[in-house]
Every structure is written in C-alpha cells, then in structure tokens.
Amino acid sequence: MKKSIIKSTGMFVPPNLITNHDLEKILDTSDEWIKQRTGIEQRYWIEQNMATGSSDLGFEASKIALANAGWTAQDLDFIIFATLSPDIMFPGSGCLLQAKLGLDSTPALDIRQQCTGFLYGLTTADAYIKSGLAGKILLVGAEVHSSGLDKTTRGRDVTVIFGDGAAALCIEGVETKKDAGLLSSVLHADGNLAHALMTELPASRLPVRFPADIPFDDPRYFPVMDGPAIFKKAVRMLPKVIKESLEKAQITLDEIDLIIPHQANMRINQALGQFLKLDDHKIFHNIQKYGNTTAASIPIALHEAMEQGRIGKSGDIVLFTGLGAGLTWGSLIYKFL
Numbered sequence: 001m002k003k004s005i006i007k008s009t010g011m012f013v014p015p016n017l018i019t020n021h022d023l024e025k026i027l028d029t030s031d032e033w034i035k036q037r038t039g040i041e042q043r044y045w046i047e048q049n050m051a052t053g054s055s056d057l058g059f060e061a062s063k064i065a066l067a068n069a070g071w072t073a074q075d076l077d078f079i080i081f082a083t084l085s086p087d088i089m090f091p092g093s094g095c096l097l098q099a100k101l102g103l104d105s106t107p108a109l110d111i112r113q114q115c116t117g118f119l120y121g122l123t124t125a126d127a128y129i130k131s132g133l134a135g136k137i138l139l140v141g142a143e144v145h146s147s148g149l150d151k152t153t154r155g156r157d158v159t160v161i162f163g164d165g166a167a168a169l170c171i172e173g174v175e176t177k178k179d180a181g182l183l184s185s186v187l188h189a190d191g192n193l194a195h196a197l198m199t200e201l202p203a204s205r206l207p208v209r210f211p212a213d214i215p216f217d218d219p220r221y222f223p224v225m226d227g228p229a230i231f232k233k234a235v236r237m238l239p240k241v242i243k244e245s246l247e248k249a250q251i252t253l254d255e256i257d258l259i260i261p262h263q264a265n266m267r268i269n270q271a272l273g274q275f276l277k278l279d280d281h282k283i284f285h286n287i288q289k290y291g292n293t294t295a296a297s298i299p300i301a302l303h304e305a306m307e308q309g310r311i312g313k314s315g316d317i318v319l320f321t322g323l324g325a326g327l328t329w330g331s332l333i334y335k336f337l
C-alpha cells in the first residue's frame with residue numbers, strides 16, 4: 001500500500017501587519033492583556049476593503065508549495081481545501097482555487113472543520129492515497145478572518161486572537177517498505193458544544209436567511225466564543241487524544257521529535273507541555289507572529305518548523321494536534337520518509 005508523503009509546503013500571509021498596539025486604537029484592549037492571555041504580539045490581516053478571499057491566500061501558498069515540489073498544477077489529481085471562512089457561501093473555496101490554478105476538471109473538496117481542518121484534511125488525503133483514489137494531492141488551509149470580526153470592544157475577546165493566512169502541502173502516494181507517512185490519526189467531534197464557538201448568521205435553518213429585523217451589527221453575525229470553556233476543554237482533551245494517537249501508532253512520546261499544536265493560545269500549548277512533562281523546545285510556537293489562523297495554523301507552523309530545520313529529516317516524527325470549533329479535536333503522527 002502506498003504511503004502519504006509530504007513532498008513540500010508553502011505559506012502566505014497578507015502584507016498588512018496589525019500589532020496589538022494597532023488594536024488598542026480601535027477597541028478597548030492592551031498589548032499587555034493580549035500577550036499575557038494569549039502570547040500573541042501581532043497578526044496579518046488582508047487590506048480591509050480589498051476583495052481578497054481565502055482562495056486568494058490559498059492560491060499564493062499553493063504556488064509556493066507546487067514550486068517546492070517541482071510539480072505543476074496539472075500534476076494534481078485532487079485538491080482539499082480547509083477553511084471556516086470560505087470566499088462565498090457556495091461553491092466551496094476548493095473549486096475557486098482550482099480555477100485560479102488554471103484547472104478545469106480536477107476534483108476539489110472543501111473541509112469545514114475550523115481549527116482541526118488540517119487534521120481532518122491530512123487524514124482525508126491519506127485515505128484517498130491509501131485507497132488508490134488519488135496519487136498527488138494539494139492540501140490547503142486558508143482563512144480570511146479579518147473581514148468577519150467584530151472590531152468593537154464587544155468582540156474584543158475574539159477579534160484580538162484571529163489572523164489571516166494560508167498554507168499548502170503537496171502530498172504524494174509513494175510505494176515504500178519504509179515506516180513512513182501517517183502513522184496514526186485520531187479525530188473526534190462533539191456537536192453538542194457547537195454553541196461554544198460559532199458564527200450563527202446568516203443561517204439556512206431560519207425561515208429567512210438574512211432576517212430583516214436583525215441589524216448587520218448584531219453579535220450573531222460575528223464569531224462568538226466561550227473562551228474559558230474552550231480553554232478548559234483543550235487542556236483536558238488534547239493530552240488524551242495525543243495518548244490515543246501514540247497508542248495507535250505504537251510509539252512513545254519520547255520518540256516524537258516535535259509537537260506542532262494548533263496555535264490558538266500560547267497558554268494552552270504551554271499547559272499541554274507541562275502536562276506531558278515536555279521541554280518547551282519540543283513544542284512549536286509561532287502564535288506570537290500570526291495569531292490564530294485556524295485551518296492555516298498547523299500547516300503554517302509545519303512550514304516554518306521545516307524551514308528552521310527543526311523537523312523534516314528522514315525518520316523525524318512530528319505530532320500534530322488541535323481543538324477548535326465544532327467542537328472538533330484530534331492528533332496525528334507523521335514520520336518523514
């Protein structure tokens with residue numbers, strides 16, 4: 001059976017750098033609060049009032065990943081696009097990206113799993129490769145949060161944490177006897193907690209999708225989060241799911257070279273490290289620079305970790321983990337060929 005091998009990565013963030021001090025000017029917050037509670041120092045947002053969708057950011061990241069793999073878009077036989085901020089209600093951003101890549105028949109699938117979009121996406125890619133349905137896959141995680149945030153003090157708990165960005169992976173099915181590729185994947189979801197982090201409107205479940213009696217500055221048009229509840233859930237569930245994935249792969253935590261967690265909050269990831277009794281250098285952090293880029297967060301971190309030489313040599317083992325809206329959470333273990 002073929003193994004799913006990461007051939008290359010690429011990432012892109014828009015050039016508009018927003019520091020915590022910039023946010024102090026538009027809502028009641030402080031650099032100190034944001035850094036102390038989340039670890040975030042800055043994030044990138046698209047130029048406001050510019051027509052930029054998540055497929056545009058995904059396109060930039062994809063061009064880099066394709067060039068790094070030595071592939072052209074025509075080599076692809078499947079595209080997976082993970083986002084919670086699709087360019088339009090439908091069709092999905094995967095189709096829009098496919099067209100931007102100059103393709104007109106390559107299948108494209110959207111994944112709506114928020115912060116675990118990459119985990120669900122890589123698992124889906126692996127299943128397509130192992131079943132023989134695809135051989136060369138482009139997996140993209142991309143978000144444009146900034147155009148959908150409540151940039152008033154009312155929305156400050158959410159607005160200060162989200163950044164825009166994208167990353168892409170070229171994944172190839174490779175015939176090899178070596179122990180490599182996705183060693184294990186454990187995914188979970190609990191829809192009973194959907195209300196803990198959601199954007200409720202517009203809603204097809206309502207008789208009228210854009211109700212005339214609800215003004216467009218109603219909080220339900222913006223992401224609303226029970227931050228403390230999600231924080232507690234993450235600190236409780238991530239160690240458990242990591243253990244499940246280690247057992248499934250039949251390896252120990254000592255054998256993991258680097259943990260790349262979803263970058264939602266530096267404190268969550270530090271607490272995870274303490275719980276697992278890991279040195280901090282075994283956990284990758286870049287939330288300081290980008291904030292929470294949701295589906296793009298883990299692949300951006302992977303790209304940077306590989307560029308910094310912290311992971312990527314033959315035999316290196318990386319563990320990806322995260323928890324986010326849905327709720328959804330999971331842990332994947334990948335070994336480099």
Ligand code: ACO
Nearest residue numbers: 029033037114115156157160227228230231264265324325
């Ligand atoms: N600036 C200043 N004060 C603020 C801000 C802000 N940006 N946001 C909230 N506050 C205030 C609150 O109003 C509150 O004030 P009060 O005590 O007077 O009522 C106080 O700070 C504490 O608020 P908490 O919500 O308890 O703060 P907490 O320490 O929990 O930090 C945070 C909030 C950063 C959101 C944290 O709860 C968190 O990171 N939660 C998890 C987020 C997460 O992992 N989400 C999942 C991924 S995202 C996805 O899936 C799309």
